[in-house]
Amino acid sequence: MASTPSRPAREPILNLPAVVAWSIGVLIAIHALRLLLSDETDFELLIDWAVIPARWAVAYGGVEAQEVLGALKRAGTSGEASPFVALGQYVLQDEDGRPWTAVTYALLHGSWSHVLINSIWLAAFGTPIARRCGAARFFALAVLSAIGGALLYAFMNSLQVIPMIGASAAVSGMMAAASWFMFAPAEWHPEGRPAMPHERPRESLSGIVRNRQVLIFLGVWFAANYLFGFVQPMGVTDASVAWEAHIGGFLVGLGLFPLLDPLPTRQTRFMA
DSSP, rough: OOOOOOOOOOOOOOOOHHHHHHHHHHHHHHHHHHSSSOOOHHHHHHHHHSSSSSHOOOHHHHOOOHHHHHHHHHHHHGGGGOOHHHHHHHHHHSSOOOHHHHGGGGGGSSSSHHHHHHHHHHHHHHHHHHHHOOOHHHHHHHHHHHHHHHHHHHTTTTTTTOOOSSSSSHHHHHHHHHHHTTOOOOOOOOOOSBBOOOOOOOOOHHHHOOOOHHHHHHHHHHHHHHIIIIIIOTTTTTSOHHHHHHHHHHHHHHHHHHHOOOSSOOOOOOOO
16 A cells, blocks of 8 residues: 655744744733733833833932932923823832832833834844753843843933833844854854854954944944934834833843853964
């Protein structure tokens, strides 16, 4: 009896590592669940889990709550009736810093476009990181980049009472980490095939400085943050962009990745 020829296995449309797929799923699920909450409950959630720089300044920076409220009054035109003054009074009433918000803010997003854009970038740059480093180091990089973004944002906006949310700082850390190897020269894998980008040795710092592709990538990234952070083209963004958090996460990812990378640095060869 003739055997039935086996069908070739189908490749998935999105071949994401499990840790990346689950991370994106969690971000989307959290945003979807927030839509089921009442406005009051969702507001309380934002206050408890988002980064609010003024709260940190009062709890850890030696700033008096009245100093923050006074600055908010001077910045507005309606004095005590200003909604920002009322928000500041509410946020600062217990002077609790809520340190966990340095991480949890990255799980919340302001709109569907916000969470979907971050998910796309996470898929693009988190995938090579996860394949190269594994789930534990992927999460370590994401968490530390998020913390770095939160700290720089809070430092640059110490009297801000508006909640800051989004995974952009963590994604920016992934982008920076990937720049160490994504643009490295092609090499052959020990199995006798061309090495995938995530399998290539990491560039040295001097190698990055000499790599035109890396410099173009970094230049475009910083220019884009300037564009969206200061110019904010009409119709491109639906809210203010926390460029300080992006840069904080990026710098953490750039500096931390060599310590997390399981593969060695590219060896420089000298010809006699």
